Amino acid sequence: MIKIDIQKKLHAAHGEMILNLNLQIEQGELVAIYGPSGAGKTSTLKILSGLLNPDSGTLSVNNNLWFDNKQKINLKPQQRKVGYLFQDYALFPNMTVLQNLAFALSKNQDRSILNELIEMVELGELQHRKPNTLSGGQKQRVALARALVQRPQILLLDEPLSALDRKIRSKLQNYILSIHRKYYLTTILISHDIGEIHKLADKVILLEDGKISKQGTPTEIFINQKVSGKFKFTGEVLSIEKEDVVYIVTVLIQNQIVKVIAQSTEIEGFQIGDQVMVASKAFNPIIYKID
Amino acid sequence: MNKLQGQIIEIETSGNISIVSVTVNEKVKLKAIVIETPSTAPYLKVGATIAMLFKETEVVMGTDAQHAISLQNKISGTIKHIEKGTLLSKIIMESSAGEIIALISTNAVNQLHLKVGMNAMAMVKLNEVMISEI
Numbered sequence: 001m002i003k004i005d006i007q008k009k010l011h012a013a014h015g016e017m018i019l020n021l022n023l024q025i026e027q028g029e030l031v032a033i034y035g036p037s038g039a040g041k042t043s044t045l046k047i048l049s050g051l052l053n054p055d056s057g058t059l060s061v062n063n064n065l066w067f068d069n070k071q072k073i074n075l076k077p078q079q080r081k082v083g084y085l086f087q088d089y090a091l092f093p094n095m096t097v098l099q100n101l102a103f104a105l106s107k108n109q110d111r112s113i114l115n116e117l118i119e120m121v122e123l124g125e126l127q128h129r130k131p132n133t134l135s136g137g138q139k140q141r142v143a144l145a146r147a148l149v150q151r152p153q154i155l156l157l158d159e160p161l162s163a164l165d166r167k168i169r170s171k172l173q174n175y176i177l178s179i180h181r182k183y184y185l186t187t188i189l190i191s192h193d194i195g196e197i198h199k200l201a202d203k204v205i206l207l208e209d210g211k212i213s214k215q216g217t218p219t220e221i222f223i224n225q226k227v228s229g230k231f232k233f234t235g236e237v238l239s240i241e242k243e244d245v246v247y248i249v250t251v252l253i254q255n256q257i258v259k260v261i262a263q264s265t266e267i268e269g270f271q272i273g274d275q276v277m278v279a280s281k282a283f284n285p286i287i288y289k290i291d
Numbered sequence: 292m293n294k295l296q297g298q299i300i301e302i303e304t305s306g307n308i309s310i311v312s313v314t315v316n317e318k319v320k321l322k323a324i325v326i327e328t329p330s331t332a333p334y335l336k337v338g339a340t341i342a343m344l345f346k347e348t349e350v351v352m353g354t355d356a357q358h359a360i361s362l363q364n365k366i367s368g369t370i371k372h373i374e375k376g377t378l379l380s381k382i383i384m385e386s387s388a389g390e391i392i393a394l395i396s397t398n399a400v401n402q403l404h405l406k407v408g409m410n411a412m413a414m415v416k417l418n419e420v421m422i423s424e425i
Contacts, residue, residue: 228422244376283418
């Protein structure tokens with residue numbers, strides 16, 4: 001569990017601001033930080049990774065103190081098991097994919113992690129290529145793999161997918177989710193994409209002016225329209241097919257595929273990959289025991 | 292989905308279930324049954340403005356107002372548009388509650404001889420109506 005209770009004076013664009021965080025994140029959780037520019041989102045990740053020192057407070061991970069200004073404890077970035085991924089891939093242009101990953105190995109670390117990660121993000125065929133021959137999505141997959149070389153417990157993602165187009169973004173989201181689950185990481189994601197947050201995050205923290213103004217599940221935070229239906233799920237649109245005067249919308253809800261009949265005005269503006277809410281009344285579903 | 296905005300005029304509660312009556316444009320009365328009570332859903336208040344939502348496929352169309360029928364929600368109006376498909380047809384009816392869209396079988400459209408300009412009745416069971424806070 002990550003326990004954060006820190007204060008830091010920041011010099012934001014509109015003057016001084018106090019970042020005041022009091023927050024607990026369970027191991028294995030994927031938490032999204034959402035909020036306007038200059039709210040302190042990136043500073044929060046920098047404090048976690050040790051790139052920015054708080055003025056006061058404590059930070060502990062699994063009961064180990066990483067920062068405590070009273071006890072003068074402040075672990076160096078390289079002592080904290082944290083993987084960091086930014087929008088900017090920051091790959092070494094003169095090195096191949098494999099060399100970029102190998103450069104992140106710590107002294108005497110077993111190299112087998114490299115192959116495991118290359119397989120995980122499907123870079124096998126690209127491993128001997130230089131970054132300038134790769135697409136944006138491929139570069140970000142390399143950067144994601146590199147962030148995991150040192151087997152971090154915590155993965156920090158600072159809007160890593162915002163420069164990518166929708167289709168590639170959706171694919172990268174799947175890689176992030178499977179990596180998060182496979183390595184049982186605690187992942188903190190900064191994102192402005194509400195669909196992305198619905199797809200990835202267990203919990204959302206709304207950060208405004210350096211303070212947490214709200215936290216809850218993505219549905220609690222973003223679906224403010226309170227529909228009385230008791231059979232409500234969010235999912236991803238996989239396909240929309242026209243059939244007679246209606247449309248059949250196929251939606252992936254967790255790992256189940258459902259189909260919803262909709263008519264033209266209901267699906268206006270829908271695109272493949274969009275996050276949607278599927279709702280029905282508790283009176284409609286039938287229920288029976290599976291033998 | 293059909294969405295009609297109105298004011299709550301009555302809430303009958305028994306245990307965890309309530310039947311909520313709403314008037315739309317002070318003319319049409321609609322009812323919804325929900326697993327909520329005024330204590331679990333603060334928006335359930337007499338006088339509050341809410342939206343009633345129901346799926347087009349759950350709308351029953353008729354031509355006569357005098358059916359002996361269990362359906363609690365009956366809205367009369369005039370058919371404005373019919374789009375016929377092979378199996379299903381889309382009907383848009385103009386009513387004093389606003390536009391109602393129904394998706395019914397093309398067979399039923401033919402049997403009832405539904406035509407643009409005809410008076411008709413749209414009906415929906417109260418357990419098909421959802422309530423949404425505005």
